[in-house]
Amino acid sequence: MxxxxxxxxxxxAEMLEAFGDESLVAAALSFEAALARAQAxxxxxxxxxxxxxxxxxxxxxxxxxxxxxxxxxxxxxxPLVALLRERIxxxxxxxxxxxxxxxxxxxxxxxxxxxxxxxxxxxxxxDAKRLEVALAALARTHAATPMLARTLLQPAAxxxxxxxxxxxxxxxxxxxxxxxxxxxxxxxxxxGGPVGALGDMDGRGVAVAERVAETLGLxxxxxxxxxxxxxxxxxxxxxAILTGAVAKVARDVALMAQGEVAEAFEPRVQGRGGSSAMxxxxxxxxxxxxxxxxxxxxxxxxxxxxAAPGAHExxxxxxxxxxxxxxxxxxxxxxxxxxxxxxxxxxxxxxxAMARNLAAADVGDDVGEAEALTRRxxxxxxx
Numbered sequence: 001m002x003x004x005x006x007x008x009x010x011x012x013a014e015m016l017e018a019f020g021d022e023s024l025v026a027a028a029l030s031f032e033a034a035l036a037r038a039q040a041x042x043x044x045x046x047x048x049x050x051x052x053x054x055x056x057x058x059x060x061x062x063x064x065x066x067x068x069x070x071x072x073x074x075x076x077x078x079p080l081v082a083l084l085r086e087r088i089x090x091x092x093x094x095x096x097x098x099x100x101x102x103x104x105x106x107x108x109x110x111x112x113x114x115x116x117x118x119x120x121x122x123x124x125x126x127d128a129k130r131l132e133v134a135l136a137a138l139a140r141t142h143a144a145t146p147m148l149a150r151t152l153l154q155p156a157a158x159x160x161x162x163x164x165x166x167x168x169x170x171x172x173x174x175x176x177x178x179x180x181x182x183x184x185x186x187x188x189x190x191x192g193g194p195v196g197a198l199g200d201m202d203g204r205g206v207a208v209a210e211r212v213a214e215t216l217g218l219x220x221x222x223x224x225x226x227x228x229x230x231x232x233x234x235x236x237x238x239x240a241i242l243t244g245a246v247a248k249v250a251r252d253v254a255l256m257a258q259g260e261v262a263e264a265f266e267p268r269v270q271g272r273g274g275s276s277a278m279x280x281x282x283x284x285x286x287x288x289x290x291x292x293x294x295x296x297x298x299x300x301x302x303x304x305x306x307a308a309p310g311a312h313e314x315x316x317x318x319x320x321x322x323x324x325x326x327x328x329x330x331x332x333x334x335x336x337x338x339x340x341x342x343x344x345x346x347x348x349x350x351x352x353a354m355a356r357n358l359a360a361a362d363v364g365d366d367v368g369e370a371e372a373l374t375r376r377x378x379x380x381x382x383x
Contacts, residue, residue, distance in 0.1 A: 160370040190221075
């Protein structure tokens with residue numbers, strides 16, 4: 001029932017899966033199983049009950065049925081916990097209370113989202129590295145290749161293509177570093193219970209939370225963060241910034257690929273970049289993906305910032321808006337990164353056209369310290 005054709009056009013199958021229904025349910029079940037095991041380890045519930053909870057969390061669930069129930073209840077946790085308890089009651093009625101003890105729906109929602117974001121970060125970092133390596137190779141190869149720089153979209157003065165590529169790479173790496181910092185603040189376990197006070201844990205809530213965080217591979221928190229949403233907003237902003245840095249490369253390549261300029265082109269791939277009406281067209285399809293993403297991501301990031309000032313201990317309508325928005329930011333960012341990694345790796349550079357355009361502009365041949373700056377940028381980032 002999803003919009004696969006629309007969503008896949010702007011993202012990747014891997015990232016769509018990372019934020020898909022199956023991944024969401026799996027993350028929620030991982031939270032419930034880890035919670036039960038941690039509570040058993042701290043003596044809050046019997047070990048046998050925890051083992052049973054973990055076992056039923058491994059069973060399969062009907063995603064379509066869960067979707068309908070969650071829409072009716074207002075959150076996934078309510079029907080999911082109810083189903084878990086139903087399955088446990090059939091085997092050990094006295095163990096039903098061990099499910100979701102001391103937790104609340106937002107604990108499940110926030111932690112599941114952070115687990116999905118963690119998976120998304122892995123995909124983004126992998127392919128951002130591919131893009132960085134490809135841009136570094138272009139910078140090294142063309143460190144001394146002269147071309148015409150453009151300012152305000154008009155002919156300016158000489159530069160080298162190597163410096164342009166090195167600056168592209170520097171922008172990507174800066175955005176990646178920022179994203180890693182924000183992810184470090186955001187990928188944190190949420191466990192607080194109904195009002196964030198760790199109730200119904202027999203005084204072992206902090207220790208339980210530490211165990212759950214370790215099991216799930218998330219950072220721990222000094223206190224529940226359910227009413228503090230600045231880290232989620234920061235992560236979203238960093239995703240939008242990365243998309244913008246990638247789209248900078250796309251914008252320049254698309255302009256260089258114009259017929260009147262003809263200095264660089266996306267790699268030729270069968271069936272890609274053509275036109276349904278004009279056979280001669282060679283459209284920059286990869287650049288299109290990145291530029292389209294960059295149109296959408298700033299407004300998505302703004303939505304997360306709008307959700308930040310939540311009321312009291314649990315907001316109404318604010319944090320509930322975050323999951324689909326953050327998922328879309330990850331999806332668009334990954335689509336842009338993958339598209340431009342492929343473009344950069346196979347970019348076809350026409351140095352003859354660069355020389356011709358530079359000569360036609362009649363602005364001389366002094367490229368300044370472009371070569372030295374290129375080397376400096378590459379050395380500073382360890383390329």
